[in-house]
Each structure stands twice: as structure tokens, then as C-alpha cells.
Amino acid sequence: MIPRLLLGWGCMIFAICFAISCQSDRRSDSGMQEEIVIRIESEPRTLNPILTSRSQDREIHEYIFVSLGDYDPVSLEMIPVLIKNLPSVMTVESGEYSGRDAYSMEIKEEARWENGNPISGEDVLFTLKMAAHPDVFTPGWKSLLADIRDVTIDPTDERRFMIYSEGEYFLNLEVILTAEIYPRYFYDAQNAMSSISLTELKSISSQELEQKYPEVSALGKTFSSVKFGKEMVMGAGPYKLRQWQSGQYIVLEKKENYWGNTYPENTILQGGFQRIVFQIVKDETVALTLLKNDQIDFLNFKRSPFMVFDELQNDQQASADLDFYTQATLRNNMILLNNHSPKLKEKSVRQALAMLTDVNRMLSQIEGGYGLRINSFIHPKKHLYNSELEMIDYDLDKAKKLLDESGWIDTDGDQIRDKMIDGVVVPLVLDFYITSSSTSASILAILQQSFRAAQVGINAAVLPFSKIITEHLVPGDFDMSVYVRASPTSKVDPYAVWHSSSIGLGGKNYQRYSNLIADQYIEQIRRLDITEEERAMYYKKLQRIISDDHPVIFLYSPFLRTAIDDDIEPLLSLKRPGYFANGFKMRE
Amino acid sequence: MFRYVLRRILLMIPTIGLVLFFAFVLQSLSRDDEVSRLIELEGNQIYSSYGAYTDAYRLKAEQLGLLQPNFYFSIRPSYVPKEIEQWIPIRRKRGIIHLLKETRDQKGVLEMKRNLSQLLITLSPNPQERTLMSAIKELDDANNLDLLKLRARKIEDSYVESSSTSRQVNVVLDQIDALEVKKGWILPRIDFNGRKNRLHFWLSRGISSEPNLSLVDGSPAMDKVISALKWTFALSFSTLVIIAIFSILLAYYQVKHDGQWLDRLISLKLYALYAMPLFWIATMMVVFFTTDEYGSWTNIFPSVGVELMIGQEYSFWDQLALNAKRLLLPILCMSVHSLAYITKQTKMEMIESSQKPFVQAARARGLNPGQLLRRHIMPDAMVVYVTLLSGRIASLFTGSLIIEYIFNIPGVGKLMLDSMEASDWPVVFVILIFVSVATMIGYLIGDILLAKLYPRTRKELFVT
The missing domain is CATH 3.10.105.10 (Dipeptide-binding Protein; Domain 3)
Incomplete structure (x- = not known):
């Protein structure tokens, strides 16, 4: 009698649970204006750009950090981002750096960090110092910046600065322009870096640094920590990190009153959706299921056989709300x-x-x-x-x-x-x-x-x-x-x-x-x-x-094969990673 | 009984220690060069010189604690110096050990290799010296004496002396020329490394304020595992409850109606479920029941994965409540497989028990089949049932791997798979500890339950 009762109750409880869960969970259209959900295959290691050159990491941090200049996703030409105009090389005629190449730059007046502070030459110098720090694992950067001698800031206007280079490397300017700029006030609140020059930092060993400049040495370790890679992340880009749920998703949120809005022609500084959600989905079948269920808006079929892409396009029911694009890649x-x-x-x-x-x-x-x-x-x-x-x-x-x-x-x-x-x-x-x-x-x-x-x-x-x-x-x-x-x-x-x-x-x-x-x-x-x-x-x-x-x-x-919600107009480009979520817009 | 439980818990400590030790030994035996892998795979990084590359390598190797011997003491042949651990990259270190083994000339080989390193650093930023540079690189790659001398002779024949490096090159060539195979006894030498060893580095990080960090993203390995554990726990615990209830009830029902059509039907279905691979059942369920692919009527379950909980911080219970409906399908998949197995085994045990003399005697006393089943057969079959269930605790943790992967649930199984794929050993080790502990606790709970439910076993279990 008791087992029969138990069986009966068990089945009933199970049936109730079953009934509760039995409902499809497509997102309502009302939420579509607010956010776009993009599938990523793997979790980024860090959102600290100096510490990584992995494309998976860049795919996310490029909306948080911007550089002095960058390649426009549409024209593929180098355009100024934080600076007013692209500099040209000039030879210094007198003074300490006589005979060296130099680049004179000026940061845009409107460019500001989140706390309202203007972005200045000091932030550029801090960024280069962090890249040169012997305890920060930035091997690629250290080699690239080997030719950069020093940065001097105009004492009358901290937005103007001069970068001196000592080598004859043809990509020197490009390296300088495409380095993501960090807010000094945020990453080095104590201004420890001001105690050491860029030149000395480039030549000092880790042990010497610890003895002579313990605060700078400690800063290197803090900067490389997970705290500044996953939690406290700040740049001058149109989005900020809102949430990183390990193994699940990363949410970027559009900054309020962002200074870049005054440059509507600059694609890099634009923010279309209020939130960009990068959902981590490793398995292709699962990703496809989520796309069909309207749980994700943008899917890259990089790992799927082309047949999956073709079949989905031919499946009238599944593709009713989707648009399909192909894009050449590098x-x-x-x-x-x-x-x-x-x-x-x-x-x-x-x-x-x-x-x-x-x-x-x-x-x-x-x-x-x-x-x-x-x-x-x-x-x-x-x-x-x-x-x-x-x-x-x-x-x-x-x-x-x-x-x-x-x-x-x-x-x-x-x-x-x-x-x-x-x-x-x-x-x-x-x-x-x-x-x-x-x-x-x-x-x-x-x-x-x-x-x-x-x-x-x-x-x-x-x-x-x-x-x-x-x-x-x-x-x-x-x-x-x-x-x-x-x-x-x-x-x-x-x-x-x-x-x-x-x-x-x-x-x-x-x-x-x-x-x-x-x-x-x-x-x-x-x-x-x-x-x-x-x-x-x-x-x-x-x-x-x-x-x-x-x-x-x-x-x-x-080619990059992608499917996207047909209400959204994507921005695809030859530039990696092939799409630019900040340029995605709702169709009129 | 209390003493027994305490003893079992205390026994867990050396057992976990042994598990960790063997895992560490296995990892140490791996020839994987973690640093090289991290450096080579870090995108399109360019190294301006050999020196820049070795600096980057040394920095990362030091951060990972790799420039140390493996254990508290090392046994090496007398010709291999203690400082060998400082030589980088690992491939070069192995080449040096080869040469030392062949020549047993510690001083000669190490001096020559030091000068070679210096020469590589001097030459590499200078494109004018590219021919000499590639010849010197080849020389450095040679890990046996004949090849080394052959390549040195080639350089000697073709090398045009230049003022900047000629002295350095000549020194190296002379040193190679002077290298000879020395004969003599190979004596073992024991070096005590104190606390400067990889095992200590790793263990101390496990208990210190500076925890073992994931090699993938630098976050504490323990935090990653604990964050994933809640999902696995939710899946495994729910599955265990379902299996525990339904397997015994189904077995009871089948034995009671042994040989009838319903019994045969259930048996057939259970066999079929058990025969189907778990990944296949799961994939089919995802395709059929979470999309409109086969008609909207099949789209009855929510999508896979967990809810995006954007905005405020949610407690574990809130997260669980929000995701309860999404977890049902994975729980169902995990349950059906184990359910089939345990029901089958319990039924067999119950049928076997029904043949035992004490059941025959009870039957002779006039007990009806239902009474026989509940009072004598079921308690007897509990030994197998409880043992099987306790054994499932650990296997549910590991078995959730496939389910978590297919349903995109960020649990321990998925984390283990990702970590193993990325050779993220600190995280894999922590998972190993959890799975070991779960296995031992599972069996301990099983033993305690058996003792409670089946007093006959108490003596066998606890009086030892």
C-alpha cells in the first residue's frame, strides 16, 4: 500500500514539475531594443588588453577600451579615435632628443573618463609604462615598444604630448596609435608610476625594481591580477563591463552621456544597443538551438560545417526571423x-x-x-x-x-x-x-x-x-x-x-x-x-x-557565415573579428 | 559507530593526499611545455630578439613556479647540476641533459651553452648577421656530440669573421672542440631542495592566502570550482532523489508483477534506456523538445543553458529557483540512465532474495506476497540498493560532464572538460579533490545507511 502511495505521489510531483517547465521561453520582443545577445565559443582570459593579444579577448574588450587611433571597420583606413588628427613623423632638431623621430598628438577636447576627468598625455604615458613594466607579462608589447624612447607632456596643455622614437621601424606609429589607453587615476590611484621614467622602466630588472621602487613593483603585480582583468575594467570605449558570470556570459553596458556621441561619423566610438551580452556556448548544436529559440541574436558559424548554415537558410520555419550574411575574413x-x-x-x-x-x-x-x-x-x-x-x-x-x-x-x-x-x-x-x-x-x-x-x-x-x-x-x-x-x-x-x-x-x-x-x-x-x-x-x-x-x-x-535576428542590421567587416556589435542597429 | 565514522573521515586525509600526489606525479611526467604553449598561442606576438623571447619565457615560468625541482629532494646523476632547473626553455634544458648524459662533462657543456645563449642574444637583433644567427640556432638545437661537432665544423668552414662577434663565436667553437666523452662511474646524487620545489609551491598555494591560480584566466582555482559546484550539486542531488524514489518503486512493482506484460514492458524500456548512450539521449532531447524543429507541439521544454541574470547579484537559491525549469530536462536525462541500471539490479536482488530460506519460511508461515515483499524481500535487497545508490554519488558528479556540456550548464563537469582541454592543471586538481571527497563521502553515507537499515551488517562494517 505504502509503495503504491509513494509511487502515486512521486508521479504527481514529477508531473507538476513537468507541467511548470513545459513552456517555451522565447524572449519577448519588448526586450529586443535593449540588448543584443551574441554567442562566443569560449570564455576570454582577461579584459586587460595589454596582457593579451588573443582574438577571443579582443572581441570583447575592444568595446571597453579604445586607442589613440584605429582602423575603421568600414573604410579599413586608419582614423583618429582619441586624438584630433593623425600625426606625421617629424625629426627633432634640438634638445635631449635631437635627431630622433617624434610624433606630436593632441587628445580630443571632449574625450573624458567615466569620472569626468579629461583623457590626457599622462594616461598615454602610464599605458606605455605599464606595457614596459618588467613584472607585467606583455612580451609582444615589450618588443613592439622597444623603439619608443619617451613621452613628454605639454606643461601648458596636458592633452598635448610628444612621443619620441629611436628606431627606424615602419610600424612604429601604428603600434603607438593602436595601443589601448588606460585611465591612470583608476589603475594607479596612488600615482606610483610617476616616480620612475619610461626609459628607466624599460631597462630595469624585476629584482632591481622591487628594491628601488617597491610601489611600482607592487603595482605590476596588482595590474596583472584577475581583479584588473575580470572585475575592475575601465577604458575610454562606448561600453563598460557590467557583469561577468564565469562560464556563462559577459554583459557590457553602454555608458551614459558618452563623450563619443559627439562623433557620430566615428564607427569605433558608437554604441547601438544599451547592452551587449556575450553568451558563452561551446557546443555548436546548443548554439543553434538557442538561435532557433530566439535566445541569442547573432551566431557565427565558424566551427559548424557549411551544411548547417545552408540547411538553416533553407528551413523556412527556423529561418523566418533570421537574416543570413557571409563576409570575407583575413x-x-x-x-x-x-x-x-x-x-x-x-x-x-x-x-x-x-x-x-x-x-x-x-x-x-x-x-x-x-x-x-x-x-x-x-x-x-x-x-x-x-x-x-x-x-x-x-x-x-x-x-x-x-x-x-x-x-x-x-x-x-x-x-x-x-x-x-x-x-x-x-x-x-x-x-x-x-x-x-x-x-x-x-x-x-x-x-x-x-x-x-x-x-x-x-x-x-x-x-x-x-x-x-x-x-x-x-x-x-x-x-x-x-x-x-x-x-x-x-x-x-x-x-x-x-x-x-x-x-x-x-x-x-x-x-x-x-x-x-x-x-x-x-x-x-x-x-x-x-x-x-x-x-x-x-x-x-x-x-x-x-x-x-x-x-x-x-x-x-x-568566409564568416553568420545568422542574425532580422530586426537587427549588423555591421560586418573584413577587420577581425568580422563583426562590430557596437555598430549593430535595430531596423527602422 | 561514531568512532568508525571518525576513523573513516580521518582516513580520507591520507587518501586525498595520495590521490593528489599521484596526480602531481602524472602531471610532472607530462612533457608538455606550458610556458611555450602560452607564449606561442598568445596571438600574433612578435619578439624583436631572442633575448626578448627568453625574458618573456622566464617571467612566465617564474610566475608558474616551474623553474624549480619537482619534489623536496631530487636524485640525479652526478653529472647533472642542481641548477639545471634554471635553464629555459624546457626543450633546451632537455637538450643540455642529453649532452651531459653523453659527455658527462658538466663544466664544459654548461660553459659552452652559456656562451651560446649570450651569442644568440647578441646576434638576434642584427639582421646583417642572419646567416650566422640561423647557423648558431642550429648549433644550439644539436643535442648529441657528433651533430654538435659537425655543425660547429660547418660554421668554422663558412664563417666570415666580423669584428663584433668573432671573438664570441670563436670561444664557442673552441669550447665545442674541447668537448669529449668522459668515462667513469655514474654516481647518483641526492640534492635536498628544501621548500623550493614545485610540489611545495603548489601545496602551499592551496592553503595560503595566495591561492593556486587558474592558468587560463588567473582567477583562484578554488573559486572557479566552487562557483561551478552549485550547478553540479543541483543536478546531481535532484537526480539522486529521483533515482532513489523511482528505482525502488519500479523494482517493487516489477517483482510484484513478475512475468506479467507490464513487467516485461518496463524491463524492455529500461533495457533500451540503459543501452542508449547518454550523450545521444541528451542530444535527441535537446533537438526534439526545446525547438520547433519537429513542430511547435514538441517545443515543450525551455531552451538549454541557464538564465541570463543580468543586473543584480542573485543568491544561489534565487539562481536555482530561476533556473529550475531549465534544469528539469538535464535532470531527466541523467535520471533515466541511472534509473534503468539501479532498478534492474535491485529487481534481480529482490528476486534472488525471494529464493532465500528465511523468505521460504515466512511464506510457509502464511504471509501473503505483498507482506513477503515488504517485510522480508525488500529489506534484504536494500544492501545492493543502498550500495548502488552511494556509488552513484561520485559517478553523478563525473557523469554530469556530458549533460553539462550538451545543456550548456556551467557546472564542474563542463569546467573539468574545459580545464583539461586548456591543460589548466590547478583547476583540474581542485576538481579531482572534490570528486575524490564526493566518492568517499558517498560510500561513507552508504555504509551508515546500511547500518541503520540493515543491522546485520553493522557488526561486519564497524567491528574492524
Whole structure:
């Protein structure tokens, strides 16, 4: 009797719970004016821009922090953001910095922090000091700012300042302009940084700093802490951090009476929605479910197969309230070839492998045609791209011929070409490292087919991306590897990726490409004392020489595939991350 | 009984210690270079020189406490110096150990490597020296004597002396030339490291005011786990209650109607549910019951994930109340799988109990089937039921991993998956402690319940 009663009660309680939960929870349209919900795949590490250069972190902090100048998402031209006008380089004629390059800048009169204080040269100096602090892990910044000598502030007007540079690096101005500016009063309330100069800070060691300037040393540790990365975050951008619910979502809120409203033509300073909610959803199926349920407004299909995007577009019911967009990106998919590998040392072998790579098939099978073929390290949509470069088409016969001519012939009848190298018969079986992504698997499948036809073997290994980099690409222990390289909106500095000095630790020339002429072109490109026309010429020459040497196999640049609530007008751009939520608007 | 419980609780301390120790040993054996991974993956950072790269590496390695030996003491061959831990990056350190192993010439190898480092720092900012720089980098990469000498000879043959670095290059080449394989006994040497070791660094951070920090975002690992634990607890506890009630009732019902069509139908359904993988059930439920994909009538449950609670701070109970309806579907998924298993096992145990002599005797005394079931068979089968339930406590914590991932619930399972993917060991260790403690507490509760419900076991359990 008792169990029957219990069973009855249990079922009834369960049925009540079931009934309560049985309701779809679409958001009401009334809330739509207020906020936009954007799906992000992973949680950012920090919203402290100096401490990170990860695109996932920038995707959020770029609405909180702004820099002196930046690339406009629409025109892709450098525009002033915090400063009145873009500076030009001038040579100092007298005084302490005589003979050095200098940039004179003036911050906009309206530019203010949240407490009403004007943004000044002091904040710029503080930012550069924080980047140079030996206890703050900003390795990229420290290298970039190595050439910046000092900042002097006009004693009569703290909005005017001068930045002195001692190097001849062509991107010096851009580095200075695109550094996110921090409010000194907020991050260094005690003004500890005023006790040390930028020059001294750049040369002092961590131990010396702790002994001589304990407050500055302590500030470095505080600045790097989670407090200033997740809780106390303040910049001069149109939004402020409202809430960060770990593992769930991040909410940015539009600032009231924001000074940037006086510059309606400046896209970077605009704030459309009252709140931007970044919802962390790792799984693609879940993200799609949330989009269909109107729980998120904007979804990027970066990780989903193109079929999901196509199916959703064709599903009349699901796509009734959605608009779909594709946008070119600056992501370049490629296959790195180890130019130091005994099997790939010869240019003709690398060229043959490029001919065995059916990029058109990859583009259609993997991306559904949503992408653009590339044949250079510069994106075809950028003005420095060398449009005279030829695409390498799939050509099995020509590839076989090239391999034959290079001495790679199947001598033992095992259907794999081989060659005598240093007295040893080496089969042409290439160690190919890929990640577990579906794109990598599809690239491997397509390559295996064409390589087999040309009697070239592939020894594939699936590893996490971090392991591929640290254990194979950095030490040069690989033949081929799938790689994605995102290029900046600005001019590309080819030094880290293509110069022979960038092979090994600290550099990103994983393909171990080494060509003295290419090195010379790169060094010319980096010079400050040449005209932009000359620089463009060197860029084009460098692209040509790299194209002829086949150090990597350029594949394609995938498009960003997005779906958005049809009431919202998005702002998409070639600039990373491809969309700018502060420019999203409700349709009229 | 109190003494027994106290003893079990005290026994937990060394057990957790052992779990942690083995986890630490396993992590130490990993060849993963965390610093290199963090540096290489930090976007498009450019290092102006080799020196800038090594400075960045050293700063991060020091912050993570990696430039220390693993334990309180180290046993090394006599040719490996104690200071080897200071050499960075890890790959270079391993190369040095290889060379030391081969030559056993501690002074010669270390002096040569020091000069090589200095040379790399001098050369790297100078693009004019690029050819020499790449040759020196190759020389530095060589981790056996033959290769080292071969590469040194190549440099010697092709090197055109320049005023700035010729002296440094010659010194290194001479030092390599002088390196020889020294013979002799390899003696083990024990070095006491005091408190300057990674285990101590890690353990002390666990109990000090400066806690172990997540490698991903720098927040305290314990805070991250506690924040996630509430969701997992809500899921696991609710699931446990549902399993506890429905499994025993279903088993009772099935035994009572053993062999009848309803019993067979329930058995078939339970088998089917148990045979289906949890991730599949969950994915299907999400697709069918939270969207209009198969008609609006199937969209009966709220969407996945937790509510966006923007604005004010909510207490745990408020958060739970707001999300109760969203948690129902995941709880249902977790329950059906465990329910099938426990019901099946309890039913089998009850059928087995019904064959035992004391039940036969009771039947002979004239008890009806219902009385037999409630008074004799069910209490006897409780041993299995309670043991299975207590064992589920830990498995619910870990089993929630799939459910939390699919339903986008920020619980411990999802955190563990994310942390393991990012090699965020401080967070993984804290989760490991929680899961170990949950397992032990689960079994302890099971034992105590058994003792209460089934006095016969009390002696077996507690008089030991």
C-alpha cells in the first residue's frame, strides 16, 4: 500500500514539475531594443588588453577600451579615435632628443573618463609604462615598444604630448596609435608610476625594481591580477563591463552621456544597443538551438560545417526571423611545408605537392564555396596584394613529372616514390600534423587521395594545436602541417613569419623558409625612410618570390557565415573579428 | 559507530593526499611545455630578439613556479647540476641533459651553452648577421656530440669573421672542440631542495592566502570550482532523489508483477534506456523538445543553458529557483540512465532474495506476497540498493560532464572538460579533490545507511 502511495505521489510531483517547465521561453520582443545577445565559443582570459593579444579577448574588450587611433571597420583606413588628427613623423632638431623621430598628438577636447576627468598625455604615458613594466607579462608589447624612447607632456596643455622614437621601424606609429589607453587615476590611484621614467622602466630588472621602487613593483603585480582583468575594467570605449558570470556570459553596458556621441561619423566610438551580452556556448548544436529559440541574436558559424548554415537558410520555419550574411575574413588557411626537411628541401618537390593539392575541391567540399582562394600571405582584398600572382591548379601529371625530375621514383615497386639521400633510400612519406577539427580531417582526406595517385605517402598524426606548435613546428620536427594564419588589418610585417632570422625560438617562421633576396625585401619593407610606393613595390616583389619558392601551400580564406535576428542590421567587416556589435542597429 | 565514522573521515586525509600526489606525479611526467604553449598561442606576438623571447619565457615560468625541482629532494646523476632547473626553455634544458648524459662533462657543456645563449642574444637583433644567427640556432638545437661537432665544423668552414662577434663565436667553437666523452662511474646524487620545489609551491598555494591560480584566466582555482559546484550539486542531488524514489518503486512493482506484460514492458524500456548512450539521449532531447524543429507541439521544454541574470547579484537559491525549469530536462536525462541500471539490479536482488530460506519460511508461515515483499524481500535487497545508490554519488558528479556540456550548464563537469582541454592543471586538481571527497563521502553515507537499515551488517562494517 505504502509503495503504491509513494509511487502515486512521486508521479504527481514529477508531473507538476513537468507541467511548470513545459513552456517555451522565447524572449519577448519588448526586450529586443535593449540588448543584443551574441554567442562566443569560449570564455576570454582577461579584459586587460595589454596582457593579451588573443582574438577571443579582443572581441570583447575592444568595446571597453579604445586607442589613440584605429582602423575603421568600414573604410579599413586608419582614423583618429582619441586624438584630433593623425600625426606625421617629424625629426627633432634640438634638445635631449635631437635627431630622433617624434610624433606630436593632441587628445580630443571632449574625450573624458567615466569620472569626468579629461583623457590626457599622462594616461598615454602610464599605458606605455605599464606595457614596459618588467613584472607585467606583455612580451609582444615589450618588443613592439622597444623603439619608443619617451613621452613628454605639454606643461601648458596636458592633452598635448610628444612621443619620441629611436628606431627606424615602419610600424612604429601604428603600434603607438593602436595601443589601448588606460585611465591612470583608476589603475594607479596612488600615482606610483610617476616616480620612475619610461626609459628607466624599460631597462630595469624585476629584482632591481622591487628594491628601488617597491610601489611600482607592487603595482605590476596588482595590474596583472584577475581583479584588473575580470572585475575592475575601465577604458575610454562606448561600453563598460557590467557583469561577468564565469562560464556563462559577459554583459557590457553602454555608458551614459558618452563623450563619443559627439562623433557620430566615428564607427569605433558608437554604441547601438544599451547592452551587449556575450553568451558563452561551446557546443555548436546548443548554439543553434538557442538561435532557433530566439535566445541569442547573432551566431557565427565558424566551427559548424557549411551544411548547417545552408540547411538553416533553407528551413523556412527556423529561418523566418533570421537574416543570413557571409563576409570575407583575413584568416588564411594553408599547409606549412618544412623547407629544412630533407624530403622537401627542393623547390620542385614543394611545387609538385602544391599541384597535388586540389584547393578548388577543398573550398567546395569543406566550405561549400564560402571562401576565397589565396596564393599569397597578403589577402586578395588588400591593396598590397600582388594581383599578378598565378593560382596553382591541380595537375596530377605535371606533379608526377616534377617528382620524377627531382629523382623521386618508385624504385622498389611499393607504390611509394623514394630517393637515395646521404646513402640511404628514403621513401617519400610525409609526416603530416593536423588537429581534430573536421576541416583538418577533410583536408587530409582530399590530400591522401591525390598524393596516393602520385605515389606520395602521408603519415598523418592528429594532435591538439598547442602540441603541434610546441612539439613539432617550433623544433622543426614535421614535414607538413595544417595552419591558419590571421593577418592584421594593418600592413603586414613579414619579418616574424618569412625572414630567415625568425626560424626557431621566438620567431614564427615555422616553415623554415630562408631566401636571402626575400630577407632583403623584408628589411626594405621595414624601413621608415622609403616612400609608400616603394614599400608597396617591395611587398609585391616579396610575394612573387615567395610564390615562386612554394615554402607553403596557400589554400583559401574562409568566409564568416553568420545568422542574425532580422530586426537587427549588423555591421560586418573584413577587420577581425568580422563583426562590430557596437555598430549593430535595430531596423527602422 | 561514531568512532568508525571518525576513523573513516580521518582516513580520507591520507587518501586525498595520495590521490593528489599521484596526480602531481602524472602531471610532472607530462612533457608538455606550458610556458611555450602560452607564449606561442598568445596571438600574433612578435619578439624583436631572442633575448626578448627568453625574458618573456622566464617571467612566465617564474610566475608558474616551474623553474624549480619537482619534489623536496631530487636524485640525479652526478653529472647533472642542481641548477639545471634554471635553464629555459624546457626543450633546451632537455637538450643540455642529453649532452651531459653523453659527455658527462658538466663544466664544459654548461660553459659552452652559456656562451651560446649570450651569442644568440647578441646576434638576434642584427639582421646583417642572419646567416650566422640561423647557423648558431642550429648549433644550439644539436643535442648529441657528433651533430654538435659537425655543425660547429660547418660554421668554422663558412664563417666570415666580423669584428663584433668573432671573438664570441670563436670561444664557442673552441669550447665545442674541447668537448669529449668522459668515462667513469655514474654516481647518483641526492640534492635536498628544501621548500623550493614545485610540489611545495603548489601545496602551499592551496592553503595560503595566495591561492593556486587558474592558468587560463588567473582567477583562484578554488573559486572557479566552487562557483561551478552549485550547478553540479543541483543536478546531481535532484537526480539522486529521483533515482532513489523511482528505482525502488519500479523494482517493487516489477517483482510484484513478475512475468506479467507490464513487467516485461518496463524491463524492455529500461533495457533500451540503459543501452542508449547518454550523450545521444541528451542530444535527441535537446533537438526534439526545446525547438520547433519537429513542430511547435514538441517545443515543450525551455531552451538549454541557464538564465541570463543580468543586473543584480542573485543568491544561489534565487539562481536555482530561476533556473529550475531549465534544469528539469538535464535532470531527466541523467535520471533515466541511472534509473534503468539501479532498478534492474535491485529487481534481480529482490528476486534472488525471494529464493532465500528465511523468505521460504515466512511464506510457509502464511504471509501473503505483498507482506513477503515488504517485510522480508525488500529489506534484504536494500544492501545492493543502498550500495548502488552511494556509488552513484561520485559517478553523478563525473557523469554530469556530458549533460553539462550538451545543456550548456556551467557546472564542474563542463569546467573539468574545459580545464583539461586548456591543460589548466590547478583547476583540474581542485576538481579531482572534490570528486575524490564526493566518492568517499558517498560510500561513507552508504555504509551508515546500511547500518541503520540493515543491522546485520553493522557488526561486519564497524567491528574492524
